[in-house]
Amino acid sequence: MTGTASASGLHLPRYLSEAADLRTPVGYADYKSTALRAPLRTPVDLPHRLTEVTGPVLGEDRVRPEDADLTLRNGGEAVGQRILVYGRVLDSDGRPVPDALVEVWQANASGRYRHVVDTFPAPVDPHFDGLGRVVTDSLGRYEFMTIKPGAYPWGNHHNAWRPAHIHFSLFGRAFTQRLVTQMYFPDDPLFGQDPIFNSIPAAARYRAISRYSLERTQDNWALAFEWNIVLRGTGQTPFESSDPRRDDGDVA
């Protein structure tokens, strides 16, 4: 068990980091916007104390049932390929992260965001706003119904196109677990030229790609993609847990 016992007798978890060569760097030369924005100095180590190991409880009251279905907005059906996106939110010890707020946003089927900054000449869909919110259940599971987002061009380099992706924002339980990321779809031919995808170290890129799921594909309705999300854990195995609240009983 990792942690630090303080003079006041508090035993705090220490959240483990991913190895540097498997983490997305804050800046990446081929992604041009990072040049003036990504901090250049080496960050100062901040040991985990009370503020870092705690986090806000942002649960059910922020989410309505209809927030989990992005295909039905403003009284009509969104255009595009319906997809069910589902998976589990886990920590790196394999433990589910229950009751965690998951926020998603995305472009519509034609690759257009409902945002004033997006000037791509593709149609806005009156029945698609691109916003979804769900809370994980007691086993850390989430799912939402949406439209497969289109690829879209951007100004990073000549003929630059973002691979289809869905933005995810997650809190977990602690400040250290906060994650904002993007989910991709299998075998996208646009991966090779996309600096945002390729800023992820090669050995970790597969973790950002969802899997087509025939078993959850809904007959006569929607394709399904599975994507599990892993947040930082504390290096405790379930065997060591003395806290029944955190023990899901699954040690297999």
Added chain:
Amino acid sequence: MSIDPLDVPDVSAPYQPRSGQRGSGFLTGPVRLGLTPSATVGPYLAIGLTWPDGAWAAAESTEGGFWIRGQVFDGAGDVVPDAMVETWQADPDGRFPSPEDPRGASSYPGFRGYARAQTITGEYAVHTLKPGRLPDGEGGLQAPHLDVSLFARGILDRVVARIYFADEAEANAEDVVLRGLSEDQRRTLIATPSDDGYRLDFHLQGNRETVFFAV
């Protein structure tokens, strides 16, 4: 003499994989799943991350409430209008509305502890309370502080800073984190009093680059 490619020596002992590769059938070490990699929040964060009540770490009428405002600057000195600033902090008693606090979750009237603000007007603004001091794990007390996460297009992983308060000079002098920084570095984290609270700007790059933390 010719070599017979089919003349494979017989094996007398049962086949053994190389040492250490035959499992016991039980886990012998911790299972460690690979972390999902971070990505930029992008230019369209307002679609997914706008909350009508985002700014209110403490509700409007909470006694002692004040605003913390500031701007985010890029390496050219230009204001960043598409960043998101999130804050997390203790309540005035030094407790957290979080079950992860080993001292137990607290409930301070009107206090959420967390705020999220975008910089679309050119500055962020969060309404909150002065946090209490917290044990630092080394026998001392931390100065009142907020933890900050900063997200923007052009930043591939969130960057983390802290906000301290200029009118807490005595506590700041004792703070274990501030004591590890130079005077120039400390200045980038200390909010100064203003008309309706405090101000602190964040500089992503340049001579005045904010001290960012690896958590």
